[in-house]
Amino acid sequence: MVTIGVGTEKGAFFLRSGAGSAWDLEGPAHRGWRVTTFGRSPSGDYLLGAGSNWFGASIHRSKDLEAWEQVVDGPAWPEGGGRALKNIWTIAAAGDVLFAGVDDAGLFRSDDDGITWRGVESINEHETRPGWSPGAGGLAAHRILIDPADPSRMWVAVSAVGVFRTTDGAATWTRRDEGIDTTVPADEAPLVGYCVHRIVADPSDADRIWRQDHSGVYRTRDGGDHWEKIEHGLPAGFGFPIVRDAASGALFVVPQESDEQRMPVNGEFRVYRSSDDGDSWHQSGTGLPRGKIYAGVLRDAMDVDGVGGVYLGTTAGTVHVTRDGGETWAGLPHVFPRINSIAVLDR
Secondary structure, eight states: OOEEEEEETTEEEEEEEOSTTOEEEEEEESTTSEEEEEEEOTTOOEEEEEEETTTEEEEEEESSSSSOEEOTBOOOOOTTSSOOOOEEEEEEEETTEEEEEEETTEEEEESSTTSBOEEOHHHHTOTTGGGOOOBTTBSEEEEEEEOTTOTTOEEEEEETTEEEEESSTTSOOEEOOTTOOOOSOTTTTTTSOOOEEEEEEETTEEEEEEEEETTEEEEESSTTSSOEEOOTTOSOSOEEEEEEOTTTOOEEEEEOSOTTTOSOGGGOOOOEEESSTTSOOEEOOBOSOOSOOOOOOOTBSEEEOSSSOEEEEOTTSOEEEESSTTSBOEEOSOOOSOEEEEEEEEO
16 A cells, blocks of 8 residues: 655645555645645654744654644754744655755754754855855755765755755765756856756665756766756756656656746646656656646655656646556546645555
């Protein structure tokens, strides 16, 4: 059985696969709250990031996806420092340590299973910080990759700044954006302007990373030291999510029109798949809506289960599923509020 978390503008919903193609729906939890991410603690508790215009952003935990409690001593910026905690964008575990990426952009860590959190000053006060600037979705640390073979090696994606890498357990960080196109003046390019949307790594070789950027789709084979553009066969390089199926190695993206429009190319909602590490791309299977569709997929609204399942949610509130690596797709009958995040919670 697969359990999928669906984070929306009005709460969290949970989909559980039933017999055949049936899915059971539970929720919403945190009704009326903006839910932006899901995670698991080292002890196995479910975690989610939620926000409210009245109460700000916070982390919540549950043992059963039914009863939730707020983490009281969660990520927080010091009062009077000029930074606000607007969203919890990502939660990731490195062994017994949890990390959370937030907006305003920063990284926090917990060494006690997510009970208490503190800022990671080495990146939060990085020497390039004065040059950081937000993208359209805010100034956000929204993706954390951790090397399964060496948890002291991590990558953090910050929009619209770039990718940071540490090889010493978050003690020091370096920028890793060589080869990425930017629109800022050349004298500023080393500091700002790399609007990374999402990064995904090969779990068997963390130096192999793929990147959906504001400026296109890229690949690195050396941990981010050098990036190359990989867009052969795509109708557009712009988009938000990119995921990789561990079972087949296939990559999936959802191309959109240029950054000004941010909608499916020609109103055709399509997922593209690459079976050769990004060298070439082709339309993925059948079963996606064929009418004119102008809803998109946000950077965290797509996930994989590692055995051929790919799950995505749209800004129109629809969820689409493939269980065979993208050969055939099916839309679920439910229509949710705008979907911010999709996460495989159990498999």
